[in-house]
Amino acid sequence: MESSMKPLSSDYSYYLKTFKLFLERSTEHQCLQKFIDENLPDIVTRAYLNSSKCSGAAEQQLSRDRVGDAHNYPSAFSMLPEDHPLGTRRPAKFEPNVLGIGSGSGKIDFEILHKIQSKHPSLSIHDEVVEPNPEQISSYQARVKDESQGLNISSTWNQMSSEEYEKQVKERNESKKFDLIHMIQVLYYVQSVHDSIKFLHSLLESNGKLLIVYVSDGSGWHSLWKTFGSRFTSSSLFLEVRKLLDEMRMKYQIHELSSDLDITECFIEGNENGELLLDFLTEVMHFSKTAPAALKTEVLQYLRQPQCSREEDGKVIFNNTLQVIVIDC
Template sequence: MAADKTETCYQECCVQNFQFYLEHSGEHQAMLQCVNSVLPAEFKRIGEGKSSLDFLGVGSGGGEMDVHMLTLLQSTFPGVPVTSDIVEGSVELTDNFRALVEKTPNLKTVPFGWHIMPSEDYVKQAKAKGDMKKFDFIHMIQMIYYVDDMAATIQFYHGLLKKNGRLMIIVEAGKGGWDTLWKTFKNDLCTHTITEYRSSGEVKACLDKLGLKYDEHRIHNEFDISQCFDQKSKLGHDLLNFMTAKDDFYTGFTPETQKAILDLFKNKCSTQKDGKTMFNGTLDAILVHA
């Protein structure tokens, strides 16, 4: 969830930190389970009677989720042409995505439009052109934390949906481990990368205010943070750095704040299982109707 909000988002060591987190947390696997159970029926509904389908990924990272979803879309409508536009601020992650596409034979027929820029810049460019491309399916996975104006961003992308289209927003669950951590220590954490933390609670409140209809699907996930409590553990140190969006947890906070965060991790954000401290990394997938 945490990332460095620079002009091009994930770069160099930040990409490595992000990949380390994904491998340790199992977050993508949890998302894929949800995608596999929810999207086939949604895609059938979205694409019924259409002669072509247009897909937009916003903040797609290295493309693992997009490649899977595009493959699922193709298998739902074999023979129907599909286009894909990708908005991603990181050059390095976009290169990873392109390499993944090259290794995926079924995507050879899909024309990709690569927009290597933050979401805000894509919005400005699209509005400046005037003639905005519309899409059948748009996803925003783990990126709503990094936009300045959540309501305006959602409103813009929702406005790009074609008939029966869906906008899928995946975000940390309200009252989950991340939500508890970032709201309890808002003054310490919301200082650079994320200035206003948002969970599914804020997203749903925004959608309700905008009068948009949506369905919600819970993505259960937990991961082992036991080594975070061992100051000599490199894995634990790396996890703490990522989860608090700091270069170095032990120099980025006072000893008192370090202790308070670790106490919160153990007592409010996690459960104890088989001698391990399992962090509640539950997410929500919100499917917004056109």
Template structure:
């Protein structure tokens, strides 16, 4: 079993326990209020855009608060990859991974494809040099990936699609797992992915579902405090992807994965870990310095959480959408 906390990517995994007794009178918990500014409210949903370093720190706090092992999380992706043959018998399957991170999810998907195909061409698009180097190490050390030809693209999503515009290549499988929150234009990214998808291939996209309490909190935050277009922020949902697919007349199926998050530390006054976790949950930098948003978010979490083994458990539902191109 490996320590996922060393591989900060696009997924969720490990739970650390905090004592419920440390939260005094949780039912009547009222956040401390300070004077806020419109500048703070204008950052709602823009954690990664406005403060990438804080985003990275908050994501680590999120990993530490998640009740799921890496192995269990990744096995979910293996279960949703279609069993159907993507190309002619004996042919090479072409795979495009958008925002592949350090490769844990990608490698599970690739191994599933290798069960039916003798070889895989895997184009990896990842802007983080550190993560792509970790992926390369994983690929070298995992002998079960020896039949995979990797094409490493150290680029942002936007840079990749611009540079590949003249390439005459289509992919049988394209995936973007918890990535479309962070691209500049999700609609343009979906369109570009679809254009590079071969007829008969499929596109796999994972996003937070508005059906879960986490997703509902995001929509409530935007309803109360959002400025501009929600799709210009990270508060994008699986439902937004479905709207685009419906407009395209595409056929798709979806699968849900429930992830429980220990939000106890968010209610501890002056807890840096709690502040970072709250930033990640709200996708908003320095939420604790914006009293209106902090009060609303903590009240929502309090009302929609469960008390399990002295921990405040907040539910996220990730939705994986698999769309087929006829």
């Protein structure tokens, strides 16, 4: 780390200001919404239809349940493949448990829950939330109150970090299991990526899924942080998750989500929004004012390079491509 630079994470209110601007200038939430709409239903359906909680009970009902009963359970059978082994049986009552790590204000988390519920309206969903910031917890609770009408969702709130949650589960010797666990843009901030993934993986129900969203290896983020991370306040955004998963011998699938970020204002000297975006990109508070002049020059020059951005209609568009990794139980 150079000069008197301070990590962006040292002031949460300021971080939130930069993050909100990032969302305004990027298509991140739009691409995540598209993934939720187009890919998530199949992932969740396969998880719960193959769950031991569902198939085990279905086996017990084999002798008395027929295809003719299926019309009483349209939500469960609507997405069953024709050759699925439960295709001629009625699935037992199933209440999926969902765990969100670093849920923030719940915007994306609640979209996930809403999509599951809309595809399977007969399900009762339990949502467990882990979020260290009290303001964000309050925002999420307000969102649930305002938007949960007609939804069958219950929630448990844990105002703590992922490490504190892990410690709590282990100290209480809790035997919690989840059908879906998701970490959306959180992995950069955990103390140990390996330990966090290992712990969360251990909480998966049979055939459950662990969904991790982070920046793609081919994104501008990866290139920027691989080049300059050691000269910022941390190197947290440079992760090699796939290599780690391969070493852990975990089975996973990858979905690439194309996303853009307009960083044109970063190149306008003294532009307030440009300075906030630079802070977000570098994870450094007041980067333009506290970074050594040489580092600032190098970063601005690098941000224009093809490995980070493209120029389009007079704008500089940063490659904000994401990866969704779906890890099997």
